[in-house]
Amino acid sequence: MVQVKKPEVRDAILTAAGKLLSQRGYHGTTVTAIAADAGITPSTIYCYYSSKLAIVYAVFVPWLNAHMARLEAKLAGLDSPRERLRAILLTMWRDIPEADNGLFNNLVQAVAMTTAPTDKGYAREHLIDFEDRVAAMIVETLPEHHRHLAQRDMLIHTIFMAVDGYAINVKFPGSTPVTNAVEAMCDLLIGKE
Numbered sequence: 001m002v003q004v005k006k007p008e009v010r011d012a013i014l015t016a017a018g019k020l021l022s023q024r025g026y027h028g029t030t031v032t033a034i035a036a037d038a039g040i041t042p043s044t045i046y047c048y049y050s051s052k053l054a055i056v057y058a059v060f061v062p063w064l065n066a067h068m069a070r071l072e073a074k075l076a077g078l079d080s081p082r083e084r085l086r087a088i089l090l091t092m093w094r095d096i097p098e099a100d101n102g103l104f105n106n107l108v109q110a111v112a113m114t115t116a117p118t119d120k121g122y123a124r125e126h127l128i129d130f131e132d133r134v135a136a137m138i139v140e141t142l143p144e145h146h147r148h149l150a151q152r153d154m155l156i157h158t159i160f161m162a163v164d165g166y167a168i169n170v171k172f173p174g175s176t177p178v179t180n181a182v183e184a185m186c187d188l189l190i191g192k193e
Helices: 007-028 031-038 042-048 052-076 081-113 124-139 144-150 154-169 178-189
Strands: none
Touching: 007 031, 007 042, 007 052, 007 081, 031 042, 031 052, 052 081, 052 124, 081 124, 081 154, 081 178, 124 144, 124 154, 144 154
């Protein structure tokens, strides 16, 4: 008999996982703990998700989409290209890594610990979509002679790789302020104020 997947059970799993990942981190969050918090059995979770990593992705993608939507709305109110670029980089390098007690750090940990992320629910198209969204935001801020840099290649990839580093950096008190790196990147791409 085929089990019918219920949206309310899926939502309970994701709510529990998001809460526990924010509180305990990836290492401290188990499938058993997620199940207990969701009020279901661990075996029920595996009817919905193939692994803990798949749960992390299911939490992470809508979470990051919400951050991107807020950023896009914020950019609509900014006129200066430098202010727009600054807002993009601060969101990517400070706000997202710090949000929800460093929730993004869980994704970094999960991928780093997984030998074959593609076998565990990783979907590269989500990363490509996020890179494309950020590239579209950045290209509008750059002078014409630098716009080629914002295509989904090394600049955007470097910005996303830096997010991983800043997500880890959040856990170390007294780190160099992100704003210094943001201002340096703005100077490189747009020019000094």
